[in-house]
Amino acid sequence: MAEGSSRRPPPAVDAGGGRFATYTSHVSSAPADALVGQLLDGRYQVVERLAEGGMATVYLAVDTRLDREIALKVMRPHLVHDETFVSRFRREARSAAQLSHPHIVQVYDQGEDAGQMFLAMEYVPGQTLREVIQAEGALTPRAALDILEPMLQALAAAHRAGLIHRDVKPENVILKPDGTVKVADFGLARAISSQTSTASHGMILGTVAYLSPEQVERGVADARSDVYAAGLILFEMLTGTKAFTGDSPITVAYQHVHGGVPVPSSRNPEIPGQLDTLVARTTARDPDVRPRDAAEMLALVRQVRSGLNGTDLDARPTEPADIHAHADLRTAVLGTADLAGVGGIPTDRTAALPLPLLPPGRDVVDDPPRRHRRRWPWVLVVLSALLLAGVSWFFLAGPGAVETVPVVAGKTQAVAQAALAQRHLHADISLAFNETVPKGTVISSDPGAGHQIRRAQAVVLVVSKGQERYAVPDVAGLSLDDAKTAVANSHLTVGSVTQAYSDKVPEGDVIGAEPSVGTRLKPGATVTLVQSKGRQPIDVTDWTNKNADDAVAALTQAGLKVDATQQQNSDTVPKGDVISQDPTSGTLYRGDLVTLVVSKGPVMVKVPDVVGKSVVAAAQELQAQGFQVNVSGLFGKVKSQDPAGNSMAPKGSTITLYLTL
Secondary structure, eight states: OOTTOOOOOOBOOOOSSOOOOOHHHHHHHOOOOTTTTOEETTTEEEEEEEEEOSSEEEEEEEETTTTEEEEEEEEOHHHHTOHHHHHHHHHHHHHHHTOOOTTBOOEEEEEEETTEEEEEEEOOBSEEHHHHHHHHOSOOHHHHHHHHHHHHHHHHHHHHTTEEOSOOOGGGEEEOTTSOEEEOOOTTOEEOOTTEEOEETTEEEEOGGGOOHHHHHHSEEOHHHHHHHHHHHHHHHHHSSOSOOOSSHHHHHHHHHHTOOOOGGGTOTTSOHHHHHHHHHHTOSSGGGSOSSHHHHHHHHHHHHHTOOHHHHTOOOSSOOOTTOOOOOSOEEEEGGGGTTSOOOOOOSSOOOOOOSSOTTOOSSOOOOOSOGGGHHHHHHHHHHHHHHHHHHHHHTSTTOEEEOOOOTTSBHHHHHHHHHHTTOOEEEEEEOOSSSOTTBEEEEESOTTOEEETTSOEEEEEEOOSOOEEOOOOTTOBHHHHHHHHHHTTOEEEEEEEEOOSSSOTTBEEEEESOTTOEEOTTOEEEEEEEOOSOEEEOOOOTTSBHHHHHHHHHHTTOEEEEEEEEEOSSSOTTBEEEEESOSSEEETTOEEEEEEEEESOEEEOOOOTTSBHHHHHHHHHHTTOEEEEESSSSEEEEEESOTTOEEETTOEEEEEEEO
């Protein structure tokens, strides 16, 4: 993009329908959108619509609190009214937000505003893998593996956190301008269980071109379903075409169950056989044949890559593939009734690899019989010698040769594989948690050290995944039942449930957990939940006729707001004391208001100076100002007065006059 250009790069977000668009295309063709210009949740300013799909619309927005651009994914209105979908959306959004990995598009927030359910996500400019394949066609094996490895790292991080993606496809893989690979749209992700269902109310969610056979047939998925989709993406990068296409989603789904994924070399003969085997292993119809998760697939990819030379890695097809043939790219919502008759998953445990029936150039027509029959004894001798040589090679230097398994326990995976390679043995990797063996170190091997095996037999290396730990989930704001479910899904156990007052969390919902969110614990460790009792009630004390400063301090300390700005004169309540209080009793809650009226004391009046005046005149003048008069003496004029003239005295108080003859 040229410097100074106002155009944005293509948005790296999926609207749940697999459609992406540039800023300029929406400016020219998109209809007016009521959400554009709105402020959602008092925080997210919607700038423009970026993409639309069957399940959601994606907008470019600005997080006004943090002053950054985000992608705002707003659910379709018909899904907002589905309580089951909304509940799952909230739960799974919280789970996806816990994923933090450099190759995963981060989920920042989830919320609802005026009936609009939304996800706030990282805004990533760049191209989707779909756009790259459409522009470039088939990629070189090197480029395909360079994209596949970080993609698998992202999925492995999700699998370690107990989540499966369920909608892995090229539209959800983004390549930033600097080459960074990001995996997006964990909107369909959910926690892994032994039989994680992908169906809800008779519907199957996902993009049909990448659904695994078990998702189509039984509506269940686990980490191996993500592996299947990743294998299909590798096929597509190597060939420039999808493995399965059809006129309808049902046609494509049928091929997943019955067709068997073809090997890439059937469409691009220049692809090395090792990559055919890799695709066959990862897209096997029987999930037990595939790698168990993305981490195991990543190890397999790296093992295959190490066996390829530069020519293999940089080979490209001489003719471009038909890159425009494709099935529906949107996230499908298929009724399970639509899949009736698709059929069961075959029980074969390996994908069929097509083998040539005849050597290249061999004519199908048999050669005519030759009459040189006397030569057949020599032919038998030669064939016998060749057979003996072949058998000898097989058992002495070939796959049938016997090797002794070396000691690999306690060594790193790479060192162990190298030790096996020196003995012409190959390794299958099996990952397992271990409390004492460091991550990446071999725990044991099968067969064990010292056993003699054929070179063709694999040695299973059990490699440590480190200590099995699970993070305490964020349960704040959840109902007690949902919080218990979240803890159980994190392989932890709910211990005691305590209660506490909260001004923010409604009564009955969960305030938080102990230990704190993110603390990593052993499986089955107990987590204490703190449940809200609602707002704390505060009994109001009557401070009438008491010191106002003491009243303000006590009421504020109790958590109430106090207004003591009103003041009045009082002849009966001393200055600084409380004349009245509202309310004077009852129960309030933190932050409620108590109003105090504080006494300014009596009204003060200036005392007239009556010294030298007759007692009658002096008394009249003082009484006119509201004072009482007390005379000391019988006759004469006023000699002195108390309080003195021109001083201030409370209205209604008594002035004493002292007379002289």
